[in-house]
Amino acid sequence: MTSGRSERTRVIADLAWLGGVIQVAFGAALLATSEAPVVAATLAIIGGSATVLAGTLVFVRARASWTTAMLAFALSLGAAAYAAWVAAPYWRGALVAGVLALGGLLAEWTDRLPASAGPRSGGRR
Numbered sequence: 377m378t379s380g381r382s383e384r385t386r387v388i389a390d391l392a393w394l395g396g397v398i399q400v401a402f403g404a405a406l407l408a409t410s411e412a413p414v415v416a417a418t419l420a421i422i423g424g425s426a427t428v429l430a431g432t433l434v435f436v437r438a439r440a441s442w443t444t445a446m447l448a449f450a451l452s453l454g455a456a457a458y459a460a461w462v463a464a465p466y467w468r469g470a471l472v473a474g475v476l477a478l479g480g481l482l483a484e485w486t487d488r489l490p491a492s493a494g495p496r497s498g499g500r501r
């Protein structure tokens with residue numbers, strides 16, 4: 377039995393779930409350190425939770441789910457950049473979360489490019 381979901385939908389939902397879970401774990405790990413950067417950890421947990429929720433909305437095809445996913449990926453990317461700046465010893469976790477958020481944004485916007493932007497536009501240059 378096949379569902380009507382496209383591969384793009386599945387990839388974006390998977391990136392959102394994976395990135396969100398990693399970011400929530402990263403935020404919890406930041407809170408467990410001796411000198412916890414509370415703001416960075418809280419932003420990481422909120423951004424990761426929003427990303428997981430957005431991935432679920434995309435997967436079940438809710439209205440405005442693509443907009444929600446874009447905003448959640450942007451929030452996740454911003455939280456990862458802030459955590460990498462504030463909690464410098466833990467930059468690897470922030471880098472992984474940021475790369476997954478950026479990958480989600482790129483995967484989401486790849487299909488939205490106009491037809492003339494691709495290499496097979498058909499026109500001569």
